Amino acid sequence: MSxxxxxxxxxxxxxxxxxxxxxxxxxxxxxxDHIVVDRRASLGGGWQDRWDAFRxxxxxxxxxxxxxxxxGGDPEGFMGRDEVVARMATYADGIGAxxxxxxxxxxxxxxxxxxxxxxxxxxxxxxxxxxxTGGFHRPHIPPVAAALPASIRHLHSHDYRRESDLPDGAxxxxxxxxxxxxxxxxxxxxxxxxxxxxxxxxxxxRRYRGEDIFVWMRRLVDDGxxxxxxxxxxxxxxxxxMRVAGNAQLSGHKGGHSPDLRALGRDGAHxxxxxxxxxxxxxxxxxxxxxxxxxxxxxxEDGVQQLFDAFIDAAGIDAPPAAPQATADFxxxxxxxxxxxxxxxxxxxxxxxxxxxxxxxxxxxxxxxxFAIQEHGISPLPGLSFLGGLWQHDxxxxxxxxxxxxARLWATxxxxxx
Numbered sequence: 001m002s003x004x005x006x007x008x009x010x011x012x013x014x015x016x017x018x019x020x021x022x023x024x025x026x027x028x029x030x031x032x033d034h035i036v037v038d039r040r041a042s043l044g045g046g047w048q049d050r051w052d053a054f055r056x057x058x059x060x061x062x063x064x065x066x067x068x069x070x071x072g073g074d075p076e077g078f079m080g081r082d083e084v085v086a087r088m089a090t091y092a093d094g095i096g097a098x099x100x101x102x103x104x105x106x107x108x109x110x111x112x113x114x115x116x117x118x119x120x121x122x123x124x125x126x127x128x129x130x131x132x133t134g135g136f137h138r139p140h141i142p143p144v145a146a147a148l149p150a151s152i153r154h155l156h157s158h159d160y161r162r163e164s165d166l167p168d169g170a171x172x173x174x175x176x177x178x179x180x181x182x183x184x185x186x187x188x189x190x191x192x193x194x195x196x197x198x199x200x201x202x203x204x205x206r207r208y209r210g211e212d213i214f215v216w217m218r219r220l221v222d223d224g225x226x227x228x229x230x231x232x233x234x235x236x237x238x239x240x241x242m243r244v245a246g247n248a249q250l251s252g253h254k255g256g257h258s259p260d261l262r263a264l265g266r267d268g269a270h271x272x273x274x275x276x277x278x279x280x281x282x283x284x285x286x287x288x289x290x291x292x293x294x295x296x297x298x299x300x301e302d303g304v305q306q307l308f309d310a311f312i313d314a315a316g317i318d319a320p321p322a323a324p325q326a327t328a329d330f331x332x333x334x335x336x337x338x339x340x341x342x343x344x345x346x347x348x349x350x351x352x353x354x355x356x357x358x359x360x361x362x363x364x365x366x367x368x369x370x371f372a373i374q375e376h377g378i379s380p381l382p383g384l385s386f387l388g389g390l391w392q393h394d395x396x397x398x399x400x401x402x403x404x405x406x407a408r409l410w411a412t413x414x415x416x417x418x
Contacts, residue, residue: 038101167346176197203260
């Protein structure tokens with residue numbers, strides 16, 4: 001959208017990623033006057049922030065959106081970053097979303113009859129506002145980073161683009177969720193020596209009982225309620241802090257596979273525990289790596305597998321029997337400390353995830369951990385709603401798999417046709 005930003009509209013959607021665009025699709029169907037604002041200069045949402053070799057973890061068919069099912073030639077393939085960005089931009093154009101780019105929001109505050117937005121292009125007021133800024137706001141770097149020596153370059157995965165940008169030498173990756181494991185494989189394939197500080201993100205199989213694991217996730221989201229087997233909601237988590245746990249280790253690289261930390265260790269990666277403290281080149285490491293690897297390997301069997309099996313049984317699906325997940329026979333030797341200089345480590349790459357940041361909402365809209373207070377996307381604050389947030393409903397809410405379900409719930413809550 002070009003030209004002047006309107007001073008008032010009925011509904012403002014903040015964020016032109018997939019959640020904001022799907023919100024626009026619903027609002028257009030209802031004939032609601034609205035505008036979608038985004039701080040970026042181009043369409044494509046947060047996918048533009050990923051590194052050069054990034055690939056979707058889910059198959060291409062997961063990019064199906066309301067009014068625009070995936071129509072490419074490789075539904076089981078795994079899109080690269082630029083393909084995903086182009087897919088989102090094409091969707092925005094196809095549905096005629098009224099997007100205002102280069103429009104950042106510094107403050108959102110309630111008024112007597114709606115909401116006031118302080119934007120980089122002037123003030124804007126609306127009767128209703130939907131925050132669709134995704135689930136990954138502020139790159140999280142642990143405090144221990146401040147103690148790293150100045151000779152070590154360190155950066156968050158958010159700012160990493162390609163291996164050739166890094167200084168010569170070994171790389172210490174902190175975190176082994178989806179991003180950390182994929183970057184470890186990428187750097188090792190480029191000939192880098194890699195040290196991996198292992199986290200607690202579990203491992204999941206690429207395929208289970210004859211289907212890509214995302215097939216079962218989508219079936220659970222779409223059909224689970226009908227047969228009484230559903231993913232746990234945010235309210236059902238035993239500990240709210242589980243909302244910031246790393247996603248299970250999966251990759252869309254090399255045709256799609258399940259990374260195996262033990263195999264990486266066998267092939268030359270140095271598997272070590274968590275980074276607890278640093279002083280100069282010396283770093284103290286903690287955690288029982290062998291026990292953590294056992295926990296990672298049991299993650300799927302101890303929880304998600306049982307849910308999938310229950311769903312398959314309840315839905316009467318004829319699926320082949322489960323097969324054990326292959327795991328390399330390797331256990332690293334325990335290491336209590338690491339001399340960065342002696343190890344030749346020139347870069348520390350933080351694959352430590354993100355934290356919520358909705359502090360620009362000048363109203364009591366979030367809980368103690370910074371997550372939006374909402375039910376099915378609807379805030380108790382009149383005229384405010386959310387879509388596409390982390391754990392808005394369940395673990396799929398901030399993903400392409402759960403978006404359409406969450407959008408229907410959000411639309412219903414706003415009185416729109418779902």
